[in-house]
Amino acid sequence: MEKGPAGASPWRLAARRLRRDKTSIAFGFVFILLVAACLAAPLWAEHVAHTTPEANHLSDTIEIDGETVNVVGFDGVPIGPTWQGEFFLGADGNGRDVMVRLLYGGRNSLLIGITAALLTTLFGVLAGLFAGYFRGWVDAVLSRLMDIIWAFPVILLGIALGTSLALGGLKIGPISIGGASLAIPILVISIVYIPYLARPIRGQVLGLREKEFVEAARAQGKGSLRIMFSEILPNITSTILVFFPLLVANAILLEAALSFLGAGVQPPEPSWGTMIDEGVERIVTAPTMAIVPGLMLVLTVLSLNVFGDGVRDALDPRAKVKVDR
Amino acid sequence: MARFIARRLASMVLVLFAVSVLTFLIFNVIPNGDPAVRMAGKQPTEQQIEAIRKEWGFDKNIVVQYGTTMKKLFTGDMVSYFTQLSVTKEIWKGLPRTLSLAIGAAIIWMLFGVALGLYSAMRAGGISDRLLTVLALIGISMPVFWIGALMNQYLGFELSNKLGFELFPNGGYVEFTDNPFEWFRHLILPWFALAILFIGVYSRVLRSNILDTVNEDFVRTARAKGLSERQVLLKHVLRNSLIPVVTLWGLDFAVVIGGGAILTETVFNLQGVGQYAADAIGQLDVPPILAVTMFGAFFVVFFNTVVDIVYAALDPRIRLESGETAT
Secondary structure: OOOOOOOOOHHHHHHHHHHHOHHHHHHHHHHHHHHHHHHOHHHHHHHHHOOOOOOOOOOOEEEEOOEEEEOEOOOOOEOOOOOOOOOOOOEOOOOOEHHHHHHHHHHHHHHHHHHHHHHHHHHHHHHHHHHHHHOHHHHHHHHHHHHHHHHOOHHHHHHHHHHHHHHHOEEEOOEEEOOOOOHHHHHHHHHHOHHHHHHHHHHHHHHHOOOHHHHHHHHOOOOHHHHHHHHHHHHHHHHHHHHHHHHHHHHHHHHHHHHHHOOOOOOOOOOHHHHHHHHHHOOOOOOHHHHHHHHHHHHHHHHHHHHHHHHHHHHOOOOOOOOOO | OHHHHHHHHHHHHHHHHHHHHHHHHHHHOOOOOOHHHHHHOOOOOHHHHHHHHHHHOOOOOHHHHHHHHHHHHHHOOOEOOOOOOEHHHHHHHHHHHHHHHHHHHHHHHHHHHHHHHHHHHHOOOOHHHHHHHHHHHHHHHOOHHHHHHHHHHHHHHHHHHHHOOOOOOOOOOOOOOOOHHHHHHHHHHHHHHHHHHHHHHHHHHHHHHHHHHOOOHHHHHHHHOOOOHHHHHHHHHHHHHHHHHHHHHHHHHHHHHHHHOHHHHHHOOOOOHHHHHHHHHHHOOHHHHHHHHHHHHHHHHHHHHHHHHHHHHHOHHHHHHOOOOOO
């Protein structure tokens, strides 16, 4: 057993275990760096590359070592990495700066991944809490709903929802979302992952609701909502924290897969998925276009996976965490 | 046992029904706008839309619409309005390709996953264990369409140029009945591309299972009665640690056939069921996507039920857990 100072809370012990896990901390730091780099996209675009993610430079030329080179050759082959401010990683088929698009695309990929994971967490925790606490018909309805979502392969449900919503957009009462809006992939991804969180939480809540402290709260006359949110919720926080990094990682991967297939982020809006899609089409002549966004994706997801493992080991090493793709 | 099977089948039918309703709702009801326009694809004419509205009964009430959709799906007269081909026929055509991909990849990921997981557990804490853990994590973090495209380009296309002959082909598919060797050669890269993720997952799961099982009482008993370390590991530890991995295998295999192979098929141009749906996305051609989604989910639900029943037959505890009284 680990020895802590007398009265140290489990949270403090977990935080200390995580701090000692140098690898996890290092990868968590890598993730923060990636986020910071993507947030700084406008700075790079304006001060270093002097362009925007959408600007075409099809007929422009650029100076490299005193020589004038076309950004996109007469044969349609874009310039490769120049390793200088403008077109640092080369251009794509439309003469757009790959480095600038990579950073802006990263903003979209990360925004979608993190927002979708937050929404999944919100929906998943609510569904798990209500199903586990109220049981009976509430549980029956919610659990069947989870079973149905669970029955679909993640990617197929994503494609079905993604294409269907991209066609006409979405209109619920006063809220209207256009077909090309980023809100659509966010919504789609957050829905398909709900059961992966809701099911284990429901299981935990079923056990917790029988505990003495819940009974004590009920005896004090606390209402169901108060008990759920101030008594039970704090006890499932560690499960939520263990799941969250993995949800973000898988949401980012699913965004990339959906965008690659054309059912996620819609061009010309950049994301790592759409960039890989465009890159694979030109992989013979301009391989950087496909390789670089993929590397960013792998690095981001890897850092989240390693950090997520560290969080799990620190909080709850026995937790069974599984998120499908 | 008969009661368990009956109950399991009844719940399967319910889930199948619910899945079909959800798929129907996704395509025919959720978004605003006219479903007939959506079915018709990118640039429909007025007459086409009118004809589709009649054919699918979009002017009727929603229950009749659901009935029409299901009938079209199972009688095979659902057509893509982009290619004018029967959706069901196209799916049947792609099925052997998807099965070839899924079966080969499943064998590869099981073999490699078990071998690497076992090796990692035996060397737990050592350099090779750490290296394998890192590799497994990278494998889990890689999108299959990206690594697949790179394999296709560098091991398929450029390696063939360098060698002067084609070691791995650059995508495409050859029927097994036409030429088994070419079939095999065309599938090697897709098999491995698809298997990478699962090898990573399985080796990690098995490794941690083995490390848990090693501390069990029956392992100590096996050692105490004088079995060699090798026998303890293979006969007692590995066999028990494999149980959850085999469950996982059944479920993942179903998901891959039910649509999970869509990205691999697309990157390697295998023209399987998944790619059929993927190609339809670009044209916003809804009927193929609807049919593949529905059949994919059906298959997953069906296969999961079969796995459950097989498990219950092998392990009576499962029957009891799910509520059946001992007789």
